[in-house]
Amino acid sequence: MDSILFIIAAIAAIGCGLNLVLQTHPISSALSLIGVMSSLALLYLLLGAEFIAMAQMIVYGGAVMVLFIFVIMLLNAGAEKRSDKSLFAQIAGFPLLAVLVVLLSFLIRQTFPSTVSEVSFGEWVGGTAEAIGKQLFTKFLLPFEVVSVLILIAILGAVVLAQKEID
Amino acid sequence: MSFFLIVTLVKIAIVFAVFMTTLAYLQWVERKVLAHIQSRTGPLRVGPHGLLQPLADVFKLLTKEDLLPPHANTFFYLLAPFIAVSLALVSISIIPFGPEVAVPFGKTFMEIANPNVGILFILAVSSISVYGIALAGWSSNNKYSLMGGLRSSAQMISYELPFTLVIISPLLLANHLSLRAITDSQAGYYFDLIPRWSIFQLPFPQIFGFLIFMIAGFAETNRIPFDLPEAENELVAGFHTEYSSMKFACFFMAEYANMVTIACVATVLFLGGWHPLFPAPYSDWVPSVVFVAAAMLLFLQGNKIGRKGDHVTFPIFGIGALLLAFLFAIPFLQTYLVPVFWFVGKAGFLLFVYIWIRGTLPRFRYDQLMHFAWTFLFPCALINLLLTALMVAVFPDQK
Numbered sequence: 001m002d003s004i005l006f007i008i009a010a011i012a013a014i015g016c017g018l019n020l021v022l023q024t025h026p027i028s029s030a031l032s033l034i035g036v037m038s039s040l041a042l043l044y045l046l047l048g049a050e051f052i053a054m055a056q057m058i059v060y061g062g063a064v065m066v067l068f069i070f071v072i073m074l075l076n077a078g079a080e081k082r083s084d085k086s087l088f089a090q091i092a093g094f095p096l097l098a099v100l101v102v103l104l105s106f107l108i109r110q111t112f113p114s115t116v117s118e119v120s121f122g123e124w125v126g127g128t129a130e131a132i133g134k135q136l137f138t139k140f141l142l143p144f145e146v147v148s149v150l151i152l153i154a155i156l157g158a159v160v161l162a163q164k165e166i167d
Numbered sequence: 168m169s170f171f172l173i174v175t176l177v178k179i180a181i182v183f184a185v186f187m188t189t190l191a192y193l194q195w196v197e198r199k200v201l202a203h204i205q206s207r208t209g210p211l212r213v214g215p216h217g218l219l220q221p222l223a224d225v226f227k228l229l230t231k232e233d234l235l236p237p238h239a240n241t242f243f244y245l246l247a248p249f250i251a252v253s254l255a256l257v258s259i260s261i262i263p264f265g266p267e268v269a270v271p272f273g274k275t276f277m278e279i280a281n282p283n284v285g286i287l288f289i290l291a292v293s294s295i296s297v298y299g300i301a302l303a304g305w306s307s308n309n310k311y312s313l314m315g316g317l318r319s320s321a322q323m324i325s326y327e328l329p330f331t332l333v334i335i336s337p338l339l340l341a342n343h344l345s346l347r348a349i350t351d352s353q354a355g356y357y358f359d360l361i362p363r364w365s366i367f368q369l370p371f372p373q374i375f376g377f378l379i380f381m382i383a384g385f386a387e388t389n390r391i392p393f394d395l396p397e398a399e400n401e402l403v404a405g406f407h408t409e410y411s412s413m414k415f416a417c418f419f420m421a422e423y424a425n426m427v428t429i430a431c432v433a434t435v436l437f438l439g440g441w442h443p444l445f446p447a448p449y450s451d452w453v454p455s456v457v458f459v460a461a462a463m464l465l466f467l468q469g470n471k472i473g474r475k476g477d478h479v480t481f482p483i484f485g486i487g488a489l490l491l492a493f494l495f496a497i498p499f500l501q502t503y504l505v506p507v508f509w510f511v512g513k514a515g516f517l518l519f520v521y522i523w524i525r526g527t528l529p530r531f532r533y534d535q536l537m538h539f540a541w542t543f544l545f546p547c548a549l550i551n552l553l554l555t556a557l558m559v560a561v562f563p564d565q566k
Contacts, residue, residue, distance in 0.1 A: 027240075027243065027302075027305065031243075031298075031302075034295070034298070038295075050282065050283055050284045051284055051287070053284075054284045054287035054288060054290075054291050055287070057291035057294070057295065058287065058290050058291045058294050061291070061294070061295050062291065062294025062295050062297075062327075063294065063324070063327075066294070066297055066298070066301070066320060066323075066324055067324070069298070069301055069302075069305075069320070070301070070317070070320050070321070070324070073301065073304075073305050073313065073316065073317060073320075074317065128283055128284075129283070129284060129287075129344050
């Protein structure tokens with residue numbers, strides 16, 4: 001059951017990712033990105049990280065992508081034109097991509113040798129809101145606070161950029 | 168496993184059937200209530216008191232011509248109503264309608280699912296449901312639709328902030344994210360009189376939180392006074408101008424489904440879910456008393472000089488109400504029906520408030536709407552959250 005769901009979510013994620021690159025219209029690409037985010041949320045959920053899955057949907061699937069779509073609609077961006085492909089990309093594109101994928105998977109296998117034979121739902125219970133809250137406010141308190149200051153700086157930057165010039 | 172599977176399927180079937188009927192008849196109730204607010208009679212021709220009007224509307228919408236605008240982006244144009252309606256229908260699945268009850272071969276909770284992250288699931292669904300409206304507006308290739316879609320996106324992004332912030336306050340009181348645990352934390356009474364619902368719960372009663380939640384909920388569901396995305400006098404019909412037939416009905420259904428969801432969530436978060444207003448010895452008999460009173464009123468009304476047919480229909484409805492009162496008085500059925508009665512009563516009252524406000528308030532102007540969200544509602548929600556957090560931290564034993 002878990003592996004079936006994993007395969008569905010993984011295929012959806014890869015399919016949406018490919019569609020994101022292949023589509024010429026920005027809205028289609030943005031929607032494919034939402035598909036990628038949602039499939040990732042499903043994968044997180046399968047691993048037992050329920051809080052992260054929901055946060056992924058709310059923050060990335062909802063807030064961030066709504067802004068993307070909003071900007072695309074406001075600018076009324078049309079479909080992009082296909083430029084003449086370079087000869088190098090036409091000939092060497094797919095072989096090089098295949099080499100990259102093989103290299104990446106080889107490196108991942110080397111650096112993270114599989115110690116767990118199988119991952120199944122419910123095995124790991126550290127993904128609840130309580131567990132994450134405890135971790136954030138004990139073990140990772142300093143990074144958490146640093147990130148919040150970073151976000152504060154970004155908000156201040158937005159306010160400075162948006163404020164009217166004082167004559 | 169098979170017990171769980173069968174019970175869940177039965178529960179899904181029941182919730183789906185009741186939810187769909189509610190959606191259809193909510194529209195009848197809305198038209199009736201609005202009509203009486205405006206001194207009209209409302210639907211009256213199709214069936215007694217227009218009770219078959221929803222059925223007639225469904226047939227009307229099904230048989231209308233399904234237009235596809237030639238310059239629309241076909242894929243997204245067809246996708247948008249699908250997104251809107253499916254996301255609107257999914258949230259009801261985690262609402263707890265009652266306590267654990269006995270069913271044949273076991274016990275089960277009166278809800279379809281109870282994820283640990285319950286309330287976050289509802290926020291996630293509501294945050295992606297804006298795509299249905301935004302895409303509908305954009306793909307119709309019509310400037311009124313586009314304006315409606317853009318307005319709706321901006322409005323939903325803005326009101327998502329106070330909406331989310333104000334949800335955190337009852338969560339601080341309940342100390343849990345699951346909707347069932349939130350309901351359970353509101354059980355009991357102060358001095359055997361005042362229920363421990365979030366709006367009354369010490370250390371910081373959430374009355375303001377409830378008001379902010381309802382206001383933000385109105386904006387999230389694009390209802391009057393915040394129905395700028397479909398303001399008729401400015402935008403024809405807003406984002407669904409180009410939609411007809413069942414595709415229009417999908418948006419229509421999505422709006423009502425969102426209304427029901429917001430009312431249910433408000434009931435669970437602030438009004439104690441299925442926990443009754445009065446302590447147990449009295450509350451089991453309240454539904455019967457209410458239905459008997461309704462029956463008496465209907466019999467009296469049937470005796471008065473009214474429209475032709477009222478002498479027949481009102482007593483029939485009165486007998487129906489008496490039957491309901493009898494059902495609610497059977498002790499075996501009380502364990503199942505009384506919690507649902509309280510839940511439906513509270514959610515139904517909130518839905519009535521929705522309709523009431525539609526009948527009484529005019530529409531905001533767009534700049535007023537944005538100004539209201541960012542400079543009034545958002546700070547209010549923030550202050551409410553900070554005060555709640557402070558009180559919970561200072562008086563941790565009051566909970």
